[in-house]
Amino acid sequence: MKKQVLIGAAGLGLMLAAAPAWAHHAFAAEFDVNKPLVLKGTVTKMEWINPHAWIHLAVKNADGTTTEWMVEAGAPNGLLRRGFNKNSLPPGTAIVVEGWQAKDESTRMNGSNITYPDGRKLFIGSQGTGAPGDKGGDEKGDK
Amino acid sequence: MNLRTFLSVAGFAALAVLGLGSATAQTAPAGKSAATAKTPWGDPDLQGTWTSDDTWGVPFERPKNFGTRATLTEDELQQREKNISRNEEFVETGGPNAHSPAVAALEAKEKGEKPPEAQGRYGRGVDAAPVPGHWGEFARRASHQASQVVDPPDGRIPPLTPEAQAKLDAKMKLRREPIPASWMNWSDYDRCITRGVAGSILPVIYGNGLEIVQSPGYVAIRYEMVHDVRIIPTDGRPHINSNIRSYMGDAVGHWEGNTLVVETTNLKGDTLAIGVNGDGGAPYSDDMKITEKFTRVSPNTINYQMTVNDPKTYTAPWTVAFPITQEPGYKLFEYACHEGNMAMHNMLSAARREDAKAAKGAGK
Numbered sequence: 173m174k175k176q177v178l179i180g181a182a183g184l185g186l187m188l189a190a191a192p193a194w195a196h197h198a199f200a201a202e203f204d205v206n207k208p209l210v211l212k213g214t215v216t217k218m219e220w221i222n223p224h225a226w227i228h229l230a231v232k233n234a235d236g237t238t239t240e241w242m243v244e245a246g247a248p249n250g251l252l253r254r255g256f257n258k259n260s261l262p263p264g265t266a267i268v269v270e271g272w273q274a275k276d277e278s279t280r281m282n283g284s285n286i287t288y289p290d291g292r293k294l295f296i297g298s299q300g301t302g303a304p305g306d307k308g309g310d311e312k313g314d315k
Numbered sequence: 316m317n318l319r320t321f322l323s324v325a326g327f328a329a330l331a332v333l334g335l336g337s338a339t340a341q342t343a344p345a346g347k348s349a350a351t352a353k354t355p356w357g358d359p360d361l362q363g364t365w366t367s368d369d370t371w372g373v374p375f376e377r378p379k380n381f382g383t384r385a386t387l388t389e390d391e392l393q394q395r396e397k398n399i400s401r402n403e404e405f406v407e408t409g410g411p412n413a414h415s416p417a418v419a420a421l422e423a424k425e426k427g428e429k430p431p432e433a434q435g436r437y438g439r440g441v442d443a444a445p446v447p448g449h450w451g452e453f454a455r456r457a458s459h460q461a462s463q464v465v466d467p468p469d470g471r472i473p474p475l476t477p478e479a480q481a482k483l484d485a486k487m488k489l490r491r492e493p494i495p496a497s498w499m500n501w502s503d504y505d506r507c508i509t510r511g512v513a514g515s516i517l518p519v520i521y522g523n524g525l526e527i528v529q530s531p532g533y534v535a536i537r538y539e540m541v542h543d544v545r546i547i548p549t550d551g552r553p554h555i556n557s558n559i560r561s562y563m564g565d566a567v568g569h570w571e572g573n574t575l576v577v578e579t580t581n582l583k584g585d586t587l588a589i590g591v592n593g594d595g596g597a598p599y600s601d602d603m604k605i606t607e608k609f610t611r612v613s614p615n616t617i618n619y620q621m622t623v624n625d626p627k628t629y630t631a632p633w634t635v636a637f638p639i640t641q642e643p644g645y646k647l648f649e650y651a652c653h654e655g656n657m658a659m660h661n662m663l664s665a666a667r668r669e670d671a672k673a674a675k676g677a678g679k
Binding site: 201202203208209210219220221222223224226242244246247248249250253270272275276277278280284285 | 495662669
């Protein structure tokens with residue numbers, strides 16, 4: 173894996189507050205709490221699909237090759253209601269995405285924040301998923 | 316307002332014009348009170364797009380210390396209102412999580428420190444737990460209710476029968492397997508099949524919308540998350556043959572004054588439950604009968620009530636009630652759930668990865 177582009181990764185002893193629920197969007201069942209990532213890349217496509225939108229990101233590696241990552245965002249309706257729309261991330265947009273890598277070590281990640289090159293931020297997810305920073309969501313069925 | 320402030324904080328005011336459809340506020344028919352508005356053919360008018368968001372954070376069962384007290388005190392209500400305003404603020408500014416927990420974790424690692432505990436949602440238990448994050452919806456108006464269950468008077472689900480308890484235990488064993496063996500470990504909801512009648516309306520983290528459309532002799536309800544649709548005849552016909560079973564059952568409606576009463580039977584037993592997303596709680600039996608009442612009490616409020624009666628599962632009938640309300644601009648977006656169900660792919664591939672690791676470890 174070519175991860176030179178990553179600002180950092182792996183090995184953090186973050187603990188989840190609650191036992192993971194095996195469910196629809198149980199963070200711990202899908203994503204690795206020990207693999208926080210910050211990726212810098214260019215949007216190639218945004219899929220406005222339920223249950224969750226996915227941002228496709230071309231990330232240039234140090235050796236000049238490119239890896240395509242898929243970044244999970246919130247539900248389309250939720251994103252829209254937070255101010256996100258089809259013009260937010262047109263193909264070609266350079267962004268920095270923060271989140272956690274998939275447990276199967278594929279190039280998929282659960283996204284939390286997006287930062288544009290000039291520092292402006294958009295928020296895309298990672299709440300109510302059991303991800304670090306989420307104060308639990310199991311009991312309300314956010315699966 | 317939230318949106319505008321959010322955008323200005325994000326420094327991206329050009330996004331103010333939404334690209335996926337214009338906001339269409341739901342309004343009462345001109346010249347009439349929507350609470351008593353009628354369709355052109357004379358039925359009470361329940362049509363529109365509604366959500367159960369305003370009950371987000373109200374506990375399903377009442378905390379035991381409330382006893383038979385069904386509503387909050389003034390102080391408790393103020394706390395809930397405060398939580399709502401904090402969540403609105405969170406949506407506007409990003410709140411404490413504007414600094415990403417992922418970045419915080421990486422920075423702490425560089426310094427050799429323990430990662431900081433990130434801030435999340437506000438208010439737990441009876442003090443409301445709306446999701447302040449970017450994925451989640453939350454209540455816009457503070458509910459006075461101490462629980463969604465309103466009957467029995469203590470707001471608690473009556474005890475399960477021993478048979479139902481055994482079914483619940485078996486289900487939970489499956490759900491809690493450390494490394495899920497297959498898709499069978501997950502619920503009908505997780506698998507994008509259905510959330511059932513109750514699961515389709517009980518408030519959850521997002522996707523709480525439903526659209527009601529009427530025609531003479533019919534009321535149709537389309538639910539947002541997992542996209543079930545019920546077409547409910549109100550022409551007095553009886554239920555279909557009891558041999559015919561389905562996830563959403565056979566719904567038959569009638570009008571009692573201003574109230575739509577819907578009785579649903581012929582449900583498929585031993586799979587769905589009366590709880591969040593149709594998965595919270597014991598699977599109900601074939602004998603389940605769900606009686607719902609929809610009463611429009613104001614232009615933007617329908618009082619919703621659901622009584623469940625299944626003697627094979629519960630030792631007494633019980634009732635859930637909450638308002639469904641309108642939010643300007645809320646629209647349902649097609650729920651192509653299966654095609655988009657990357658979560659199932661990710662969870663299964665993660666589990667198989669764990670299997671491979673374990674096998675490698677055992678082979679050493």
